[in-house]
Amino acid sequence: MAMIADAFVSYMVERILELAEKEVTRLLGVRENFKQLLERMEELAVFLNDADRKEIGDSSIHLWLSRLREVVYDIDDLIDDYQFEADNLPRTQEDRAAGSSANCGHFIPSCISSLPFRHRIGRRIDSINRRLEGIRKEKPPQLVKSQAGPDRDIYQGRRREDRLTTWRMDGGTVVGIDLEADQMVEKLTKGTNAKCLIYAIVGMGGIGKTTLAKKVYNDPRIQSHFEVTPWVCVTQDVVKKDLLKAILDSAKVDCDQNDTVESMESKVEELVSDKRILLVLDDVWDGGIWEDNLEYLLQGSAMNSRLLITTRKEEVSRRMGSFETYKKKRLSPDEGWRILRTALEDSITQERLQNFRMVGMEIVDKCGGLPLAVKVVRGVLKSKGSPRIEDWKTVRDNPSWKQPRDERESLQELIPALYLSYADLPPNLKQCFIYCSLFPEDFKFHKPNLAQMWVAEGFVRPAGSRAKEDVALEYFTQLMNRSLLQELPGYFEDWGATMHDAVRDLAVHVSTKKYQFQQGSRHWTLLRKDAKEAPSLNDMRKHVRTLLLSRNPSITCLPKNYFGKLRRLRVLDLSYTGIESLDDSIGKLVQLRFLNISYTKLKGIPDSIQNLRNLQTLHSYGCKFLKRLPNGMSQLVNLTDLRVDPADGQLDQMPVGMGNLVNLRTLRGFVANDQTQGENNMKDLEGLTQLRDLAVYKLEAVTSRAKAQEACLKNKQKLNKLQLSCNPRKDLDREDPEIKRIEKVFQGLSPPSMLEILHIEKFFGKRLPDWISNDSLSNLRWLRLENCKFCRELPPLGKLSELRVLHIWSLSSISAIGAECFGGETEVRSSLPSLETLYFRGMSKWKLWSGLGCGALPVLNSLHIAKCPKLRSLPDGLCHATSLRQLQIDGADKLKVIKDLPSVTELKISNNQNLEEISNLTQLKTMDICNCPSITQTNFLDVLAHLKLVDSKIDILPVWLTRTTSLQRLELVCSVDLLKRCCLADSEDWCKISNVPRIEARSHEGSKYISYVKHPHSFESN
Template sequence: MCVEQFQQTSSVVESDICGRDADKKMIINWLTSDTDNMLSILSIVGMGGLGKTTLAQLVYNDPRIEGKFIVKAWVCVSEEFDVLNVSRAILDTFTKSTENSDWLEIVHTKLKDKLRGNRFLLVLDDVWNESRPKWEVVQNALVCGAQGSRILVTTRSQKVASTMRSEQHHLQQLQEDYCWKLFAKHAFHDDNPQPNPGYNEIGMKIVEKCGGLPLALKSIGSLLHNKSFVSDWENILKSEIWEIEDSDIVPALAVSYHHLPPHLKTCFAYYTLFPKDYEFDKECLIQLWMAENFLHCHQGSKSPEEVGQQYFNDLLSRSFFQQSSENKEVFFMHDVLNDLGKYVCGDIYFRLEVDQAKCTQKTACYFSVAMNNKQHFDEFGTLCDTKRLRTFMPTIRIMNEYYNSWHCNMSIPELFSKFKFLRLNYCRYLKEQPSNLHELTNLHRLEFVNTKIIKVPPHLGKLKNLQVSMSSFDVGKTSEFTIQQLGELNLHGRLSFWELQNIENPSDALAADLKNKTRLVELELEWNWNRNPDDSAKERDAIVIENLQPSKHLEKLSIRNYGGKQFPNWLSNNSLSNVVFLKLHNYFKSSLDGIVSIGADFHGNGTSSFPSLETLKFSSMKAWEKWECEAVIGAFPCLQYLSISKRPKLKGDLPEQLLPLKKLQISECIQLEASAPRALELDLKDFGKLQLDWASLKKLRMGGHSAETDNGFDSQKTFPLDFFPALRTLHLRGFHNLQMITQDYTHNHLEFLKIRECPQLESLPGSMHMLLPSLKELRIYDCPRVESFPEGGLPSNLKEMGLYKCSSGLMASLKGALGGNPSLESLGIVELDAESFPDEGLLPLSLTCLRIRDFRNLKKLDYKGLCQLSSLKKLILGNCPNLQQLPEEGLSKSISYLFIGGCPKLEQRCQNPGGEDWPKIAHITTVFV
């Protein structure tokens, strides 16, 4: 059982499209042409896999139509055409909100109010409805838009188009030359045909069998990409599967599926549980595959996550999945492939659609159900004959998307007795688990991460094979879920213990039996920060932490606000040989003040200590004065990153064993002397003396006052950039005496430069346009004496810039510094004393994102300065209390994201509905006010 979130898509990757220019031109001409009709409808008609949705996406996202319509909406209809649900989905998408009413009249009234007087574009994707009365009910709510409104439909059926009385554009199969081009792109390296003419000859015959379907060409081309022998191509050409009789299945896709290895067939088939036409997260799908034991992990080989990544990438490379153009972590599957999955799976995988009759197949092992917002699925009795059920996956459909909240008063009757996997993650309304959960004798895995569960069944520990994953345990929050009960559970993954000071009897901690939780790989032990423990409490803390000894398989450990005077014995006896991350962190009112020296009680006296540790962090151990490690020759052999902060008394040298460090962070340790000759990354603030190979540094962050280095500069008045020829990232902060940054040579590697809170700094590095040619991001924070940008302007490759609390002189020189910079995409400005912004010609035309914040005196946005930004997509306005309204002319049609916050006068005018400025921004896809 699983609860997840899925989304639909109107995005498309244009690089994968060919041969549709004429179709696109025709539809755009139809959309932009003048007409006397109040509402016109066009249906794109064609068989599955032909590219109807892709063509509609191309048109929908084309900038030529942006200014033609006040509002746009994309709604995927799919096979079920329920008048109320479709109307509600259209309203939700237009208003970017959720309509909960079950009264059609109320929904239609709101929809008419939204569209009245506005020219709109509505795309209805994948329509199957052939009932004219149903369509006419929906259409009646859409006829009140302004003249020139359009509805674009995609459908496989000409009868559907006739039902809607629409114009029709019949999408044809790709022409032969485009078929070959698309096939070759996926079958051959660099689109180049193979030198062996046998490949080309067989390839042309295979292309012919694909029938001009783009999806089929991509899929079969991807299949052949790794086939190295002509004989492999011949076998695929001669496959009997090409003669498949089912008219709903594309033969080329069936051939591609047939040649998948068994493990990929299983993972592909699992997808059929999910609704059509949605986007999904890759990591989420991999986790589901893991839970179903689909990933074949061999002893000592890759982790399950790595195997899952490999499986996913294999399916992606064979075109079974496609990547969203808007979010590289989001993917989707064509509905024709979904049909193929249902065909090959038979009744083993069963998906119950929204408002479909509550019936299931008795042979179903995997079952999913889609519900509308606030719809309950408590009809478990209808599944009583589903004796083979292994997975139950509910999803809720809200605003045409699928979400991971489940409002259900759950009971677990006998029919679930064969469940193997129960996932209740992010069920934020769930406070307790069913009392008879322990009766699910076949349950192998239970997850309840990020829930409010405060009660678990008392006999859950009787399920000896059950793996339990939970994110946190709040000690003492309830008497119905105690720390002793954890001892009975086979815990997996990550677990945080909070409020450990509430353990009154330390033996309760021992009962948690963490030492035998061999699958618990990440552990956090935390006491409340707002306390001053007395001696008795400190002694109890020491016993509690001793009793919470984790297993030797632990990989990550964090200890926060521990009040004891010494480290637990299990930390020093080499029992944590697999730990790669260790953090000891304390806040103000609770500290390890009793620990003056770190030595054998921390890393032991053996020949080796923390053999796997890669990251070690100490914070706020205010009494710590010395680190003794001479006795352990092999301590920290794998340590790469060391962080020490807020140790004002720590002095002397760091242990010699730490010389191989790659990354070092030191903060507020003014008496410390350190040497890290191999370090490539440094983060330093208020440190003592440092010896490094400065010329090899890749990343440097420095701040504070006290600093002594071995290369001759004191980092007080001058920062010599030439001392750091390999730097890629430089961040200087809080140097109150720094006056200049000097350089004489070109720095080809520096890509990021941030200067913050340097009140005496008078200038930026000179000749930046020549000496910093690779700089991509520049941020200047609170440097009031910097009055201008360097002569020659800014580097031509600069893409992002942030100016915060800068002088008026620096802002005055901005126009000249940018100089029509063709690369700058993002600009953020904070605390500028201006009543109008931006001046005409100030900002480069390449800008796609503009952030304006804390302009206390800003009263208006200059339309002329904004309207020229034809590439601007994102506009963020924050903390401008006197900004009264948007320009009378409105905002650029190119803007797709608008955020307004801390601007009370403007926020009132931009409310939807009714705000005076709302019509000026109603066309924007995403608006936050």
């Protein structure tokens, strides 16, 4: 992987300058050596901006930079060794009292006696200086000095005025595909006498195949028509096991990395059996994937199942036997301008807009009608801050448009626009972008993880008072804003992303052009390669910095002393492997910054981990067999992110001295010690003032409110996310004295006012703490109350003015929710004014919901109620929630009426045996009804266009169907006998639905079907 010389050399200059000024450098007699090194680096640094730009296409510059990169890496290693050894020099008692062991600026004269250390460092610096002198003399003559110097950082200049803005790329910028998507939906849902037809979308990379497929996939008609809809991204080197697992994961079927291919095949066959499925295979490269791996598994699916593929190659479509192939069209100039136009403010004057349009249309023309090209160029323009016509002209005239086309078809027309976006990145961000090439196609990036890797590799520099971790998170957002990363739906905020395959091609292209992948690279990745064993030490150079072995479950062990020769490692990812143990050699990785052992079979972590004083990130989620953390954890003073998982595993206590880890920003999985394990360890949390994210488990072990208050949560002003969890005894009853105690303990855990996310789980008191509902949580945006089995009432939540998402799950003692929760008539105008999504689930005793006034829930968009079998009615005041669009109710058997909800446009109702009436939903457009046999009244559904009715037990069509006069499409899943009653003309129930323009009906097991279109007339059946 390439190192961006401009960025890395600037960073090395800063490190050398810092060391040269330290007293220990003078005492060791190597200050002059470092100063000479600094001079050499500064002489070269002024040429690097130009060299990075010219490297691709100029072999002499490429070779020169390759030599320089090797030296710079060696300098980085030298500085790391220098600091580590200096930190561990013997010192006197007075010395230890006077200085910090973590800061080599406070070393004392005792280090003078370390002559071997002095000589080793001196010799290495002299050797590097000689190499740099040789590189300086051989500098290619075509390189010119940079006027701005090498230090162009992401935060400098006017170009970053909008750096805190987060805006979405998909949505309003998806243009030109509505008609295409609608036509494809019609074809996919049209009944035919065929088991599983294949439809293909074909086109070059970046033309919008996946965008069109997503538009089709997310259409409500698709989601209601098909029972199972897995979406799978297919990599070029996909193996059968990964393909099957991806199908099961997408369908939310439990599947373990250790499952065999045979067991996965059985699960897929069970998943699709007698069900109408739509399987989407995105970015298929090999047409054999169908006949070799999937065709026989889908034979048991219901009639009219479908396969939708996207591919760059027509021959793939032909080999798979596509029933219909759609060639994706390029954007028209006007469609391209609609995307580019979003880089400007809505308030721009018409005169200025016309000037920008003239230049913008020229830019669109250079993008060749490719949506991805237009989006990444739009990201470049957006990054400049307030729009200026000069910036647009600079982009239009950028020499990157003349980049030579790549020999690979995938990059033929995308290279100019993508390279322009890459070239516009600041040096540090270029380095982070190229790092993404280490990960396989369609890899799901988790924002904090990737940001921590960037920090560990040394790519991120602090900006003012901001920590590196915060800067790295912003780097991630910048790449998303430029469309170089794409947001993954379903993740909290923008914490999940993937990289378009064409953009990844660019990252690999730039990386290999700048620094050829080969044995001996400093960055090794076997991610998702189905490797049987770890790479041989003979293949890896001793100064490997990155080793990614994740998602290779067949790797079950590592050779003895494996890490002893990999002492330069900074990033080590062993997650999702089958490794059961680590030996003490891991303690030799003294430069390691990032360690991920999540979802392994480790039973313990060696005590030698205490030697990893540079470690910043340690993740051990999902380690079910992990019994303890090593006692030396308290010595990892640079740790900023620690994540363990005591919820489902055997971990039941924390090591002594966790309070020493004062740099922790994230601590998930802190276990409150049992009384038998010594002193209360909640006090360990007192000094962790940098925490942003904290999860505390087994709080039943805390003996009093006073002990809980020792955590001083209220004083942690940077705390953004908090989870509080208990693990109560199964034999606990309502009168147990522990109930009063846990209520007092939670009262003592009051968080700071800056908290935005709160999750309370398995609390077993009767009354939730008062601080949830008072004015102190003025910034709370997300709240989940889960499995609080003895709580009899909800706290008053109406004053949580910023709350946007509320989950109330399995509070099984609550029978009524009223004005005390949502504000009441006296406070209606301030009741949850920002709440957008509300979930109720598993409320087994909940009967009454009331007390919603006319000002409550003014922006509520989505309401979900599931497994609340005793709920009798929806509150009358819900009619005032005029922003409510989606309503989903499942398993509310006592509910008889749904009415007077004038803003609801989508209703999904299932497994409600006593529901009788659905009325006065005047904006309802889509309705799904499943197993609700008692409905007799449906009035004033004036604009209902799409109805899906599923019930295998009804014998005749309900009479109320005749009153849905606006219906354009009916989907029916029923018994074979009822299907026969719906045939044309002389059938008993045909008159009830004869006016519906389109009907799709099938038997519950999928063996029989009817497909009817009124105009032009079409009828198919078997």
